[in-house]
Every structure is written in structure tokens, then in C-alpha cells.
Amino acid sequence: MLDIESLTLQFGGLTVLNDVSLSAHPGEVTALIGPNGAGKSALLNCISGHYRPTSEAHIRIGGIAVECLSPDRRAKAGLARTFQHIHLVPELTVLENVISGLTPIMDDSLLSCVTRPLRQQQRERERHRRAVAALAAFGLEHEAGSLADALPLGMQRRVDLARATMSEPKVLLLDEPASGMSRAERALIPAWIAAIQSKRHCTIIWIEHDIDLLLSAADAVFVLQHGEVKAYGRPRENNGDRQMVIDAYFG
Numbered sequence: 001m002l003d004i005e006s007l008t009l010q011f012g013g014l015t016v017l018n019d020v021s022l023s024a025h026p027g028e029v030t031a032l033i034g035p036n037g038a039g040k041s042a043l044l045n046c047i048s049g050h051y052r053p054t055s056e057a058h059i060r061i062g063g064i065a066v067e068c069l070s071p072d073r074r075a076k077a078g079l080a081r082t083f084q085h086i087h088l089v090p091e092l093t094v095l096e097n098v099i100s101g102l103t104p105i106m107d108d109s110l111l112s113c114v115t116r117p118l119r120q121q122q123r124e125r126e127r128h129r130r131a132v133a134a135l136a137a138f139g140l141e142h143e144a145g146s147l148a149d150a151l152p153l154g155m156q157r158r159v160d161l162a163r164a165t166m167s168e169p170k171v172l173l174l175d176e177p178a179s180g181m182s183r184a185e186r187a188l189i190p191a192w193i194a195a196i197q198s199k200r201h202c203t204i205i206w207i208e209h210d211i212d213l214l215l216s217a218a219d220a221v222f223v224l225q226h227g228e229v230k231a232y233g234r235p236r237e238n239n240g241d242r243q244m245v246i247d248a249y250f251g
Contacts, residue, residue, distance in 0.1 A: 001203060033208075038227065080101070080172050100163060231248035
């Protein structure tokens with residue numbers, strides 16, 4: 001579970017997020033929607049540790065307070081994410097980029113490599129096995145040896161998704177994963193997310209501007225406007241909630 005309480009983010013005199021509180025549950029997809037500038041990506045950056053909110057904020061992953069931890073330590077606590085602007089390493093292959101998703105949570109000190117070479121070889125084989133499985137889950141098995149920057153944007157998004165799932169996170173943050181994807185690829189996202197949930201039962205926070213796509217897959221929806229939570233609903237359970245969320249977004 002992800003719990004956020006009293007989260008306020010300020011840059012100088014500008015308040016980007018104001019007293020945001022929300023809870024997202026394991027096995028559920030929680031969507032964040034709102035117009036550009038509403039604070040959606042800023043909220044993900046606060047959760048992942050790339051932005052620091054005011055001291056009153058509380059962020060918990062599975063009951064563990066992480067608001068004072070670095071991004072790497074939050075990753076070890078079970079957090080993974082994709083970015084609105086893809087952060088793949090262009091000179092690495094697709095397989096190597098996906099394997100890098102394990103880097104924040106694995107101890108590969110020089111000492112361990114020298115003193116325990118057999119164990120290190122076993123770890124490398126396990127990384128490769130998990131990366132190959134992640135590529136297959138997103139239909140990328142035939143691109144394992146391709147350089148990341150040689151792929152079209154939609155496929156790079158899929159590589160980013162595969163990399164984010166490598167650590168088997170408790171909380172997965174998705175920042176516009178459908179951006180740049182073809183219509184056929186976008187239609188597959190709910191199935192990919194369902195597959196992630198069936199294996200890992202993690203908490204997913206998803207930002208997307210395609211409202212119909214989000215509402216088709218989200219268990220819970222929070223509407224952000226001007227840095228504040230303006231509405232909450234469970235559209236798959238209640239048609240009234242679906243309309244309320246749409247009205248809040250467009251209203």
C-alpha cells in the first residue's frame with residue numbers, strides 16, 4: 001500500500017502541490033488525472049524522492065516511512081517508476097537497459113565480485129533470465145540485442161515498462177506510458193498491467209491523458225487541479241463515479 005498525507009510542494013513562492021493526501025492499495029490501479037500543470041508528475045517525483053515536499057508530508061510504502069529516504073533507498077523499499085521523458089541509456093542494448101532495472105536493489109560491490117565470483121555468476125544468470133522474461137511479457141523478445149535509441153518511441157516506452165518491473169516492486173509509478181505508442185500498443189496496456197498485477201499484486205499509480213484508457217483499467221481515480229485533490233471515485237464499480245470523475249476533469 002502507498003499512503004500519502006499532508007504533502008505540500010513549494011518552489012520558492014509557488015505552491016505546486018497543496019496538502020495532498022491519498023491512499024492506493026495493493027493489486028489496484030490508481031489513476032491520477034488532471035489538466036497540464038495540475039501537479040501529477042510533481043506528485044510522482046515527490047513519491048520517488050526526486051522532489052522534496054515540506055516537512056509535514058508523510059509518504060509510506062507498506063507502512064514504512066520513506067519521505068526522508070534517497071531515491072535509491074526508496075527503490076530498495078519497493079518503489080519503481082517510469083518517466084514522462086524516457087531515461088533509457090541509448091548506447092546500451094534493450095536487454096542491458098532492462099537488466100539495469102535491478103541495479104538499485106542489488107549489491108554488486110567490487111569486493112563481492114572479487115571474493116565471491118561463483119555467486120556473482122549466478123546472479124548474472126538470474127538477471128539475464130528475469131530480463132528475458134520481462135521482454136517477453138511486453139512483446140520485445142526479438143529486440144533484445146537492438147540498441148535502445150534505434151527503436152521507435154512506442155517501443156522505447158515498452159522497454160521502460162519492462163525495466164520498471166524487473167525489481168518486482170511493491171509500488172509502480174507510471175508517468176504517461178502510452179505517450180508515443182501506436183493505437184494497437186495503447187490497447188495492450190491494460191492487459192500488460194493486468195499481467196503485472198497477477199504476478200506481483202503491486203500498487204500501481206498511473207498518469208495518462210487518455211481518459212478513456214485510464215477509466216477502462218483504473219480501480220480508483222484521483223482528480224488533481226491546481227495542486228489539490230478535487231475528486232475521487234471508483235469508476236469500474238460505479239457509473240456515477242465515472243461521470244463524476246469526467247465532470248471534475250473537464251469542469
